[in-house]
Amino acid sequence: MTAQISFEMQARDGLARTGVISTPRGEIRTPAFMPVGTAATVKAMMPESVRATGADILLGNTYHLMLRPGAERIDRLGGLHKFMNWDRPILTDSGGFQVMSLAGLRKLTEKGVTFKSHIDGSKHELTPERSMEIQKLLGSDIVMCFDECPALPATDKAVAESMRLSMRWAERSKEAFGDRPGHALFGIMQGGVTPELREESAEALKAIGFDGYAVGGLAVGEGQEAMFGVLDYAPGLLPEDKPRYLMGVGKPDDIVGAVKRGIDMMDCVLPSRSGRTGQVFTRCGVLNIKNARHQDDPRPLDEACTCPACRHYSRAYLHHVFRSQEIISSMLLTWHNLHYFQDIMAGMREAIAAGRFAEWEAGFHAGRAAGDIEPL
Numbered sequence: 450m451t452a453q454i455s456f457e458m459q460a461r462d463g464l465a466r467t468g469v470i471s472t473p474r475g476e477i478r479t480p481a482f483m484p485v486g487t488a489a490t491v492k493a494m495m496p497e498s499v500r501a502t503g504a505d506i507l508l509g510n511t512y513h514l515m516l517r518p519g520a521e522r523i524d525r526l527g528g529l530h531k532f533m534n535w536d537r538p539i540l541t542d543s544g545g546f547q548v549m550s551l552a553g554l555r556k557l558t559e560k561g562v563t564f565k566s567h568i569d570g571s572k573h574e575l576t577p578e579r580s581m582e583i584q585k586l587l588g589s590d591i592v593m594c595f596d597e598c599p600a601l602p603a604t605d606k607a608v609a610e611s612m613r614l615s616m617r618w619a620e621r622s623k624e625a626f627g628d629r630p631g632h633a634l635f636g637i638m639q640g641g642v643t644p645e646l647r648e649e650s651a652e653a654l655k656a657i658g659f660d661g662y663a664v665g666g667l668a669v670g671e672g673q674e675a676m677f678g679v680l681d682y683a684p685g686l687l688p689e690d691k692p693r694y695l696m697g698v699g700k701p702d703d704i705v706g707a708v709k710r711g712i713d714m715m716d717c718v719l720p721s722r723s724g725r726t727g728q729v730f731t732r733c734g735v736l737n738i739k740n741a742r743h744q745d746d747p748r749p750l751d752e753a754c755t756c757p758a759c760r761h762y763s764r765a766y767l768h769h770v771f772r773s774q775e776i777i778s779s780m781l782l783t784w785h786n787l788h789y790f791q792d793i794m795a796g797m798r799e800a801i802a803a804g805r806f807a808e809w810e811a812g813f814h815a816g817r818a819a820g821d822i823e824p825l
C-alpha cells in the first residue's frame with residue numbers, strides 16, 4: 450500500500466508494455482481493462498463478481514452520477530466506493546464526452562458547457578472547475594481532465610480549435626485539482642486524426658504535467674484503421690514513464706491492437722452491454738445466443754472458459770433464458786464477456802512479460818479466424 454499513485458513498468462515487448470499502477474486502494478495490473486459502472490453499478494453484476502472476473506479498477510461516469518443521484522448526495526453517503534460497495538480503485542471520466550453524446554441543448558463557451566439533462570430536462574453546467582469538484586465529491590482515485598471531444602469527421606480547423614480549448618481546460622483542471630496525495634489526474638490528448646495537432650496537444654499536456662495521459666477523441670466512429678493510424682504514433686508522443694489510457698475502446702481486436710501500440714489502460718461498455726443483448730465474445734470470435742442453432746446444444750459457450758456461465762450452463766440453457774427474457778441471462782452473459790475480456794488482458798500481460806507478445810497475438814487472431822464451433 451502506498452499514499453501516492455505511481456506507475457512501475459515491468460517489461461516491454463516491442464511497443465507493448467506491462468506494469469503496475471499502485472494506489473492506496475490497491476494495485477492495477479497493466480495493460481488493464483476497466484469495466485464501466487455508469488450509474489454506480491456494472492449492470493447485472495455484483496461488485497464482488499466484477500472483481501472475480503479479474504478487474505482491478507472500474508470506471509464511473511461523472512455525467513450520469515451528477516444528474517442522478519447527484520455528487521453531493523454520494524459525498525454525504527460516504528463517497529462512490531462505499532455507496533456502490535467497491536473498495537478498489539475507480540477512475541471517473543470528466544463528463545465532457547457524455548454531455549456531447551447524451552445531453553440536449555448544449556451551449557459551449559470558453560467557460561464550459563451548459564446543457565439539459567437527458568433524464569428530466571433540468572439545466573446544468575459543467576466547467577473544468579465543477580468537473581474536478583464532482584470527481585472529488587465522488588472520491589475518484591483517477592480523475593480525468595474536463596475536455597471537449599468533437600465528433601468526427603470534422604474540419605482540421607474545427608478539430609484544432611476544439612483541441613486548443615481542451616488544452617486551456619486541461620490547465621484549469623490541473624489548477625482546480627490542486628494537490629491531492631493518493632489521487633491522480635490524467636490529461637487527455639486531442640487532435641483528431643491529424644499528427645501535427647496530436648503533437649501540439651501532447652506538448653501542451655506535458656508542459657502542464659499529469660500523472661497519466663489519455664488518448665482522447667478516438668472510438669467515436671472513425672473506424673479501426675483510422676484509430677490504429679493515430680495509435681501508430683500518438684502513444685509515442687506521451688511520456689514513457691506514465692500510464693497511457695485509450696478511452697472508450699473497444700472490441701477485443703481493438704484492445705489487442707492498442708496494447709501492441711503502447712496503450713496501458715482501456716474501458717468500454719461493450720462486454721457488459723453485449724451481455725444484455727445476447728452477443729457473446731469468445732476465443733473463437735462472436736456468437737449470438739438468440740440464434741436457434743443453440744437451442745439443443747448441451748455444450749458451454751467456450752470449453753476453455755472458467756467463468757460460471759461456461760462451467761455450469763449449456764448454450765441451450767443460455768439460449769432459453771435469453772429468449773425468455775430472464776434476468777439471469779444478462780447476469781451470466783455479462784459475467785462471461787467480462788471474464789473473457791479480462792482473460793485477454795491477463796494473456797497479454799503474461800506474454801509481454803515473457804517476451805512473446807507476437808506469438809500470443811498470432812494465436813489470438815487464429816482463434817478468431819477459426820470461428821465458433823460447428824453446430825451439432
Ligand SMILES: [Zn+2]
Pocket residue numbers: 750751754755756757758759760785786788
Ligand atoms: Zn465463460
